[in-house]
Amino acid sequence: MKKILLVLLLMSGNAFAEEISVKVQGMVCSMCAQGIKKKFSAIKEVKTIDVNLDQKLVSISTEEGRNIDDETIKKIITEAGYNVANIERK
Ligand SMILES: [Cu+2]
Numbered sequence: 516m517k518k519i520l521l522v523l524l525l526m527s528g529n530a531f532a533e534e535i536s537v538k539v540q541g542m543v544c545s546m547c548a549q550g551i552k553k554k555f556s557a558i559k560e561v562k563t564i565d566v567n568l569d570q571k572l573v574s575i576s577t578e579e580g581r582n583i584d585d586e587t588i589k590k591i592i593t594e595a596g597y598n599v600a601n602i603e604r605k
Contacts, residue, residue, distance in 0.1 A: 532562065533582055537573040538601040539592055544568070547597070554591050558583065571600075 542548060548566040551573055555564040560581040565574040573592075577583060589599045 532579045533575075533577045534605040535575040535577070535583065535588070536603040536605075537575065537588055537592070537599060538603075539571050539573055539597050540600050541597040542566075542568065542571050550595055551592065551597070554595055558587075558591075 539551070542551065545568060548568050552564050552566050555561050555573070555575060560577050560583050561575055562578045562581075563574075563576045566572070567574070575583065575588075585602050588602060592599050
């Protein structure tokens, strides 16, 4: 019985890390990119953060078993002065 519960827990997705791609509008220079990078680095759920300025793409991978919801991502980016165009999760 315990084994079944464990399998169900693992399959629920919460136990895994997430890969989140965020398309950001208004990000134009490396200072913007650095600023966003810094904001996300400060969050404990974030394992790695990468900003691609050419593609205006912020790639976040979370710690195992951790997640960041869309609202939090939008809040961070909006407060930094940019707009979220799209959020994709893998
Ligand atoms: Cu800038």
